Amino acid sequence: MQQPNRLSPFFENLNFEREDNTMVINFGPQHPSAHGQLRLMLELDGEQVVKAYPDIGYLHRGIEKMAENMTYNEFLPTTDRLDYIASTSNNYAYALAVEKLIGLEVPRRAQVIRTILLEVNRVISHLFFIATHALDVGAMSVFLYAFREREFGMDLMEDYCGARLTHSAVRIGGVPLDIPDGWMIALRKWCDKVDYELKHTYNALLEENRIWKMRLENVGVLSPEDALSWGCTGPMLRGSGIAYDIRKEEPYELYSELDFDIPVADTNDSYGRYRLYMAEIEESTKIIRQLILKYDETEPQLMAHAPQYISAPKEEIMTQNYALMQHFVLVTQGMRPPKGEVYVPTESPKGELGFYIKSEGEPYAYRLKCRAPSFFHTGLLQELLVGTYIADVVTIIGSTNIVFGEVDR
Amino acid sequence: MRKYVPKDNVQAKAYYTDRFHVVPSVLTQDVSTDEIFSKHLEILSSKVEIKSAYIQIGQMRVEINHQDNYRAIEILKNECGYEMMSEMSAVDYLAKDGTFEVFYQLLNLKERKRVRVVCRIEQGLAVESIVPLYKAANFSEREMYDMFGIVANNHPFMKRILMPDDWEGHPLLKSYPLQGDEFASWYEVDKIFGKEARDAIGPENRDPARIDRYDTKRFSRVGREVPFGADISDGEPETPIEYSTTFLVDYNASQTQLEDRK
Incomplete structure (x- = not known):
């Protein structure tokens, strides 16, 4: 029986000894496999889960509220804190939504750099998934190898924008910086390294690993109907045999010009999803290689020319009076997009990351809603976990690849 | 004299607006400019009253009566192929006309079309839950209730989701300050x-x-x-x-x- 005291009061929803012989256990919010701050309340019959109730909100920071009180440019670094494993994809999704709202054309070089950064982030995020998923299931060594390559990827991001985790590497209207000297060579090397390690290390350690297969195959089976109904996107949707990738279906940035495939798994289980992640890393490095070639053909302009919304380049601000005035107004008052609403979906590493922005023509967004893929994947847990065994719970949580920065926002 | 601060909207405001500033609007297109959207709208309008419909930035926005929300979304799902609900939430217009705008963002995967169904409800009224159509609405409607206090009728588990169960107030209302209120502190x-x-x-x-x-x-x-x-x-x-x-x-x-x- 619980001993309630002032600091840990009695929780009426946690009643350990019940008459129907089921046991309620509390998983998290401080569990190493909870991928952050997930609290799950599981009702068990023996070792089988009868009922699962995900309790979220332990990382709620009110990011949507903050968006209503910040100018559009001020809010951009806050988006880093959504999916902190791949923050550039958040920055990009937000910037793209605002650009669509004000109808901006981004210069080609910025487009190339953005697409490269998005794919680098996708590889970093997928490596993180494979590492932590394997760690959760019990394969410690994969974690060490995958984190090594992820570290190199983060070094690349650091060389580009100075930050390893919270990049803010995309701006509304373009990118702030050009690629530094030698970066492309390092990037190409890293792609080769990732491809090599993927084939010779992770694949060799996991693909035909008997324990890995036993732990993943036919675990967390998600039917295509349920995947659609629960709003699953990204690898969760494609893992259930539905080939819908926003990069391909509703292309944004340079994806319509690039040659890449959308891997799909039709086994519907965790093993299929794991193979999907592996295949997607390969596709991403393929995309990056094509973009490196495209970069050389571009003009050096990095930010869109729209004096009403975007500050002029630094040289112009320092030399031309009018550019300085515009810059002053944009910094002190913020840009005022036209009145209207927009919802822009992008394919983040976790799934469909979309921003709904309602603008009333003020420098502050009237309403900003962040459609985070992990939020819906967490909701799915209450159905996906039912009927599975307690040992598979961690596998399934790992397989959904949820990040609590964007679940709780 | 103390500066007047309106109580119904305590969010950040522009400190200066040019008196001749005219707010432009995002361009909208007529639904008839898009073949697929006009087909879907025709199916919808034969069964549900449409208040307004137009295309903005590539997506159709349909406004309906709040009593029809379940019916309209059911038609869109079953007859027009909008198989996924990407997102739903609300916008607070209490300070302007005492209503909330509830929106549902739907996706048709086969035809790659997105539509936004919008309805206005007054404060204190509830919308019908669409959980029987899309299970994704389970969490979304709870979030809407948590953030705005809009109840979804017939929801299987209408409880707060992000804030603690014993919280007072709804954080995304325009009348709720960014720093939190007395109770929060x-x-x-x-x-x-x-x-x-x-x-x-x-x-x-x-x-x-x-x-x-x-x-x-x-x-x-x-x-x-x-x-x-x-x-x-x-x-x-x-x-x-x-x-x-x-x-x-x-x-x-x-x-x-x-x-x-x-």
Whole structure:
């Protein structure tokens, strides 16, 4: 029986000894496999889960509220804190939504750099998934190898924008910086390294690993109907045999010009999803290689020319009076997009990351809603976990690849 | 004289707006310009009253009556192929006309089309839950209730989701300040020590990250460390923290409650 005291009061929803012989256990919010701050309340019959109730909100920071009180440019670094494993994809999704709202054309070089950064982030995020998923299931060594390559990827991001985790590497209207000297060579090397390690290390350690297969195959089976109904996107949707990738279906940035495939798994289980992640890393490095070639053909302009919304380049601000005035107004008052609403979906590493922005023509967004893929994947847990065994719970949580920065926002 | 701050919208506002500034609008297209959308709208309008419909930035926006939300979304799902609900939430227009705008963002995967179904409801009214159509609405509607206080009828588990269950107020309302209200600032103190402890603890001790000038235990004065227990108060009397003696939780009573329930 619980001993309630002032600091840990009695929780009426946690009643350990019940008459129907089921046991309620509390998983998290401080569990190493909870991928952050997930609290799950599981009702068990023996070792089988009868009922699962995900309790979220332990990382709620009110990011949507903050968006209503910040100018559009001020809010951009806050988006880093959504999916902190791949923050550039958040920055990009937000910037793209605002650009669509004000109808901006981004210069080609910025487009190339953005697409490269998005794919680098996708590889970093997928490596993180494979590492932590394997760690959760019990394969410690994969974690060490995958984190090594992820570290190199983060070094690349650091060389580009100075930050390893919270990049803010995309701006509304373009990118702030050009690629530094030698970066492309390092990037190409890293792609080769990732491809090599993927084939010779992770694949060799996991693909035909008997324990890995036993732990993943036919675990967390998600039917295509349920995947659609629960709003699953990204690898969760494609893992259930539905080939819908926003990069391909509703292309944004340079994806319509690039040659890449959308891997799909039709086994519907965790093993299929794991193979999907592996295949997607390969596709991403393929995309990056094509973009490196495209970069050389571009003009050096990095930010869109729209004096009403975007500050002029630094040289112009320092030399031309009018550019300085515009810059002053944009910094002190913020840009005022036209009145209207927009919802822009992008394919983040976790799934469909979309921003709904309602603008009333003020420098502050009237309403900003962040459609985070992990939020819906967490909701799915209450159905996906039912009927599975307690040992598979961690596998399934790992397989959904949820990040609590964007679940709780 | 104190500056007037409207109570119904306490969010940040532009500190300066040019008096001749005319707010432009995002361009909208007529639905008839898109073949697929006009086909879907035709199916929808034959069964549900449409208040307005147009295409904005590549997506159709349909406004309907709030009583029709379930019916309209059902038609869109079953007859027009919108198989996925990407997102739903609300926008607070209470300060303007006393209504909320509830929106549902739907996706048709086969034809790659997105539509936004919008309805206006007055404060205190509820919308019909669409969980039977899209299970994704389970969490979304709970979030909408948590953030705005809009209830979805016939929802299987209409409870707060992000905020604690015993929270007061709905954070995304325009009338809710960014820093939180009175209740929010005393939430932990009220819960752990009781409301009567507010005076004893005081607003300055509410913050656990606060740095105490005379603290010789927590090493908070980096570079100015003094020996443990050294008196550095310079003769200034220390104000003792008085904790409440009344209990918040009556353990005996709660134990009895549990027995009763069994």
